[in-house]
Amino acid sequence: MSSGVESFRQLSPSEFFYRNREIAGFSNPARAVYQTVREFIENSLDATEVHGILPVITLRISREDPSNPDHITIQVEDNGIGVPPQFIPDAFGRVLYSSKYKFRQTRGMYGLGAKMAILYAQLTTGKPFEIYSSTRKTRYIYYYKLMIDVKKNQPQILELASWEKRSKWHGTIVKLTIEGEWSRRVRDYVAVYIKRTAIITPYADITAILPSVEKEDEYEVLRFPRVTSMLPRPPKEAKPHPLGIDLEMLKMMINETGAKTVLSFLTSEFQRIGEVTATRILKNAGIDPDKPPRTLDDDELQRLYKAMREEKYWAPTDEPLSPIGEELIRIGLKEILRPEFIATASRKPSSYSGHPFIVEGGIAYGGELASRLDEIAQDSVKGETGPYIVLLRYANKIPLLYDEKTDVMWSIVDPSKFPWRSVYKLEPTDTVAVLIHICSTKVPYKGVGKESVANVEEVESEVRLLAQELARKLREYIQRKKRVQEARQKLSLFLRYIPEVAASLAAIAGNGRGTPDPSIQKELTEKMREIALAKIKLSEYEASA
Ligand code: ADP
Ligand code: MG
Numbered sequence: 001m002s003s004g005v006e007s008f009r010q011l012s013p014s015e016f017f018y019r020n021r022e023i024a025g026f027s028n029p030a031r032a033v034y035q036t037v038r039e040f041i042e043n044s045l046d047a048t049e050v051h052g053i054l055p056v057i058t059l060r061i062s063r064e065d066p067s068n069p070d071h072i073t074i075q076v077e078d079n080g081i082g083v084p085p086q087f088i089p090d091a092f093g094r095v096l097y098s099s100k101y102k103f104r105q106t107r108g109m110y111g112l113g114a115k116m117a118i119l120y121a122q123l124t125t126g127k128p129f130e131i132y133s134s135t136r137k138t139r140y141i142y143y144y145k146l147m148i149d150v151k152k153n154q155p156q157i158l159e160l161a162s163w164e165k166r167s168k169w170h171g172t173i174v175k176l177t178i179e180g181e182w183s184r185r186v187r188d189y190v191a192v193y194i195k196r197t198a199i200i201t202p203y204a205d206i207t208a209i210l211p212s213v214e215k216e217d218e219y220e221v222l223r224f225p226r227v228t229s230m231l232p233r234p235p236k237e238a239k240p241h242p243l244g245i246d247l248e249m250l251k252m253m254i255n256e257t258g259a260k261t262v263l264s265f266l267t268s269e270f271q272r273i274g275e276v277t278a279t280r281i282l283k284n285a286g287i288d289p290d291k292p293p294r295t296l297d298d299d300e301l302q303r304l305y306k307a308m309r310e311e312k313y314w315a316p317t318d319e320p321l322s323p324i325g326e327e328l329i330r331i332g333l334k335e336i337l338r339p340e341f342i343a344t345a346s347r348k349p350s351s352y353s354g355h356p357f358i359v360e361g362g363i364a365y366g367g368e369l370a371s372r373l374d375e376i377a378q379d380s381v382k383g384e385t386g387p388y389i390v391l392l393r394y395a396n397k398i399p400l401l402y403d404e405k406t407d408v409m410w411s412i413v414d415p416s417k418f419p420w421r422s423v424y425k426l427e428p429t430d431t432v433a434v435l436i437h438i439c440s441t442k443v444p445y446k447g448v449g450k451e452s453v454a455n456v457e458e459v460e461s462e463v464r465l466l467a468q469e470l471a472r473k474l475r476e477y478i479q480r481k482k483r484v485q486e487a488r489q490k491l492s493l494f495l496r497y498i499p500e501v502a503a504s505l506a507a508i509a510g511n512g513r514g515t516p517d518p519s520i521q522k523e524l525t526e527k528m529r530e531i532a533l534a535k536i537k538l539s540e541y542e543a544s545a
Contacts, residue, residue, distance in 0.1 A: 012153040013095040017116060018123065024116040025449055032120050033072055033180040034189045034401075037061075039113035040076035040174055041197065042398060045204070046106045047080025047172065049231055050322070055079065055204040059194070062219075063182065063211055071125050072180035074117075079171040082135035085142040085162070092118060092129060092174075093148050093155020104235040104320035105439055107398050115148065117176060122147055124179035128158050132173040139165055184213050189401065191222060195376050196392060196399035198224035199332040200324050200437065203231050227335050232324050232397075239271045241316035244354025244442070247305045254293045254301070262296065262304070263289035272313040281307045316356040318349035320441050324397060329362040329435060337373065337433060340366030343473035347466050352458040357440035359462040363470040364433040365477070373433060386428030389415050394437040395445070395453055403452035409436045411455060412463045424471040425478065434470065436463060491532050498528045 017024060025035035037059060048055035060075040083091055090097045091114070098111030118129040134141040145159035180186070187210060194208050205226040212218035245253070259265035266278035273281075282289045285307035287300055296304065324332075326344035333342050346360040377390040393400040393409050404410050412418060413434050420426045438453060446454040453459065506521035 012151055014115070014119065014148055014150045014153040017095055017112065018119050018150050021116060021120060021123075023449070024112060025451075026116055026120045028181075029070065029124075029179055030181040030183065030186045030189075032117075032124075032178055033061075033074070033182065033186050034193065036074050036117040036120070036176070036178060036180075037076075037190055038193060038398070039108075039117050040074065041194075042107035043114060043174075044076055044078035044080055044172070045197075045201065045397070046100070046108055047078055047082070049201070049203070050106060050234055051081050052231065052234060053080060054226065054229055054231065055201065055206075057204060057206050059206075059208040061182070061190070061208075061210050063216075064177070066216075068125075070179050070181065071127075071177050072182055073175065073177045075173065075175040077171065077173040079169075082133045082138075082170050082172055083131075084135055085133070085138075085140075088131060088133060088142065088144050089146060089155035089157055092131060092144075093146050093157075095119075095148070095153055102237050103240050103441055104237045105322050105396055105441055106235065107396055114174070117178070118148055119150070121176040121178045122150075125177050127177040130175045134165060134170050136170045141165055141169070182211060182213060187213050192376055193399055193401060194222055194224070195336060196394075196401070199336045199392065199435070200329065200394055200397055200399075202227045202328055202332040202335055203229060224336075228328070228331050230328060232322050232328060235322040236319040238317055238320040238441075239269060241351070241354040241356070242270050242273055242308050242311065242313055244316060247301070250305055250308075251301060254296065257293055259293055261290045262287055262293050265293040266308075271317055277311060277313070281311055284310065315349070315351045316354055318356045318358060321349065321356055321358050321439050322397075323358045323360050323439050324394075324437055326360065326362070329360065329437070333362050333364045333433070333435060336376075337364050338368040339364035339433070340369070341474065341477050343470055343477070345466055345469040345473070347462045350458055350462050352444070352456050355440055355442040355444075357438060357443075357459060357462070359436065359438050359459070359466050361434065361436040361466050361470060363435070363474050365430070365474055369433060370431040373431065387415060387420050387426040387430035387432055389413055389418075389420065390431070390433045392433060392435040393453075394435070395443045395450075396439050397437070398450070400451050400453075403446070403449065406446060407452040408455045408460050409438070409453060409463055412460070412467050418467065418471075420471065424475045426474075432474065434467065436466065438463070488536055491536055495529065495532050498525055498532070502528060 026032045041057060041059065044057045045055055056079045058077045062073045063069055063071065064073050065071050095115045096111045100106045100109045121127055121129060128145050128147045130145050132141055132143050140162045143161040144157060147156045147158060149156045190210065194206060198206055203226060206224040208222040210220050212220060253269055254265065257265050257269055259268050262282060263278050266273050266281060267275060279289060285303040287304060326346050329344045330342050342362055342364050344362040347358060349356055349358050351357065373390050391404065391410055391413055393407060438459060444454045444456045444459060446452045502521050502524040503516045505524055506516035509520055
């Protein structure tokens with residue numbers, strides 16, 4: 001029976017994400033396993049490399065309850081900075097609570113990932129989340145068992161304990177149990193995710209212990225030992241760029257600022273605004289520069305926002321970005337794919353709508369590549385047109401596995417569009433791996449799934465330039481290699497005729513009666529061989545240079 005009057009109530013953030021979990025990647029039991037692994041590993045990498053710690057990460061997936069084979073327990077341990085005990089409940093029990101709401105590049109930045117996994121566990125198995133953590137400063141290890149009170153969006157602590165440390169261990173162990181699927185397909189997705197992570201984190205030590213798909217009580221271990229102790233440059237926190245904010249953000253910043261005047265608000269809270277620019281903006285907006293920021297009315301705010309947008313600025317600084325760097329890309333590709341040839345490239349920092357970004361990448365060809373790619377190229381299908389291009393996509397150092405065909409990176413390297421054959425001279429049977437990394441303080445993801453990057457014009461153009469540079473380097477290598485092979489063939493032919501030529505020459509130089517002088521013949525043969533072999537060496541040297 002309806003009273004004819006609708007009833008209203010507010011949804012808490014936890015409740016909202018609980019109801020709409022598919023937007024955060026938790027759409028079904030198979031995807032949920034992958035997504036949980038991804039969120040935990042990304043948190044671990046953020047807690048280590050961003051703070052200058054060489055990551056040691058262990059993932060353990062298990063089925064602990066024989067009566068519930070679809071209950072999947074996921075545990076991740078790291079040697080990161082740890083979470084101070086007073087923040088643990090909120091960091092893991094309050095949706096939209098994060099230490100990463102800063103203007104710098106990290107893998108997580110929404111304050112959502114861990115909580116979505118915890119909510120999903122709660123929803124499907126009803127089991128609580130467990131965490132052990134210790135920071136570098138404390139002498140204790142803290143343990144929490146908690147659930148999320150969905151209606152109130154707050155943590156509900158079930159158990160709490162602490163121990164004195166016996167070692168200098170710092171880091172975090174998180175553990176939860178979700179209803180998931182552990183099939184060949186899911187196992188492969190998780191393995192591919194780990195391998196693709198390993199490619200761009202050769203400075204990390206990663207171990208994954210995964211249950212066998214077929215046999216109970218059996219496990220497989222994927223080991224990726226550290227191969228270098230070089231870390232990517234860490235992101236530096238920066239102030240927002242005036243073109244990188246919207247009106248709401250401007251209002252929020254005005255509410256929080258300690259600046260006494262609008263003029264000093266502009267110069268102190270933004271990058272790329274000095275006195276002169278600030279004065280001009282305020283003049284154009286018709287606002288008294290000495291006015292206290294919080295006294296601006298709505299109309300003035302709108303005018304300020306408009307005047308800020310109409311101003312010209314230096315491009316945003318790339319300091320908050322943390323690209324992988326060409327050297328690490330090369331090391332990672334070499335270690336995991338063992339190709340015959342690698343080239344890398346890195347574009348200069350660029351920006352779109354006030355957000356800085358960098359596009360970098362690598363290309364690999366030959367050697368053990370084709371066989372090793374089979375385990376990594378999960379969903380790529382060999383195209384009819386050829387060559388076979390396996391695209392390894394990354395955004396803010398996160399491997400992207402789903403929705404490849406809608407991604408801007410694919411739109412560029414797609415063999416039906418990119419002139420791999422006509423311009424870059426690849427054969428239809430060639431296999432090539434192309435790694436592309438886009439990093440930004442705001443990756444323009446398509447939709448909320450964070451799996452595919454949108455076709456923003458500026459980004460697209462940088463990705464195209466990168467792909468062209470990589471393809472050009474590969475073409476040069478292949479052509480050089482071809483030239484060397486041709487030269488070698490010629491020389492080996494020559495080598496075969498040496499004894500004959502030497503014999504005739506020795507005859508001429510010898511007694512003049514047509515009988516070769518054996519000692520001269522021997523010497524000539526040696527000399528000619530030496531020259532031929534030196535030529536082969538030289539052409540090889542040229543090819544590798
Ligand atoms: P986000 O990563 O987007 O900030 P999460 O819900 O995944 O959101 O994590 C919330 C917060 O918990 C993080 O901002 C971080 O401060 C803290 N945290 C999560 N995992 C770890 C970890 N392994 N080590 C240290 N801190 C962590
Ligand atoms: Mg996270």
